[in-house]
């Protein structure tokens with residue numbers, strides 16, 4: 001906690017201002033933000049001047065010059081790895097440790113555990129690992145003195161703590177170049193909904209999205225995404241996530257022939273098929289399944305909004321239910337494999353088991369809704 005106090009004192013000195021909040025450690029979530037009085041909706045709790053951020057504009061000239069072709073993510077990670085200023089040391093001292101990250105991030109897990117992740121999480125992870133390998137190859141060539149564990153650590157730190165912010169000077173930038181590290185604001189933990197941000201000349205202001213009672217944790221929504229995404233990008237799975245979903249790509253895509261795949265690509269409906277506990281198949285899922293169940297002409301008309309697809313709905317529902325029943329078998333097998341893993345002190349087995357249980361619950365809920373829907377037909 002002393003590290004946190006020193007960092008907060010330094011941050012105040014840099015011009016960060018907060019009111020009605022404090023920072024404390026939460027079991028299993030690291031440091032978070034707590035209300036120190038009852039807060040009304042819309043109260044400004046944190047003001048962070050642009051000059052305290054680490055962005056494209058604050059990269060050291062050596063990193064900017066040598067790595068101009070790389071993503072800002074990689075350039076920020078290299079810049080952090082090479083920084084040895086005293087203020088920066090105060091920040092890094094209170095960051096999660098290497099051991100914390102290694103336990104929670106699938107990126108660091110051994111291959112046998114990575115292979116047990118659900119398909120969507122695996123896809124995100126593989127793309128992270130591919131990108132990381134390319135970026136490290138370029139960074140190590142430009143800065144041979146850098147050691148890989150440092151770069152890898154900061155690469156994940158940037159991944160888990162940077163926001164996409166748009167300051168006026170960034171308006172013309174490529175979206176990837178909006179990545180910004182904002183000290184202190186990066187202490188908010190995540191939940192389904194949370195604090196709001198507004199931009200004022202030279203500062204970002206963080207305000208309450210609702211009333212908070214004294215002692216309540218104040219959170220931010222990092223992304224309205226599934227737990228597969230939160231696990232691979234941020235290293236945790238919340239118990240409650242109204243944005244959670246099951247990705248059906250691995251079940252639907254193999255059912256499509258080449259012509260059907262082409263039709264979906266042309267219409268920009270290829271992949272990202274999901275179900276949630278509240279939707280019985282998202283719009284994209286409805287589109288893809290209809291292509292399998294209906295004539296091409298009927299499908300074209302559905303996609304163009306000529307009709308609502310009501311006549312083919314029961315066929316679509318039946319196909320979806322049979323896919324979900326098959327998926328239930330996959331889920332149960334994966335759950336069994338994860339449950340049989342040897343317990344490890346990092347809690348990774350527990351995370352895998354919880355994730356598969358969550359997917360099982362969503363599928364069971366959707367199937368029970370379908371049962372009711374079919375009964376009422």
Ligand SMILES: C[S@@+](CC[C@H](N)C(=O)[O-])C[C@H]1O[C@@H](n2cnc3c(N)ncnc32)[C@H](O)[C@@H]1O
Pocket residue numbers: 028029030031032094095096104160161186187188189190191234235236237238
């Ligand atoms: C932006 S930082 C938030 C501050 C962080 N807790 C700390 O100690 O520095 C994001 C990290 O906080 C943790 N975190 C955030 N929200 C969480 C949640 N709801 N449950 C568990 N861990 C969470 C994860 O480790 C995540 O990678």
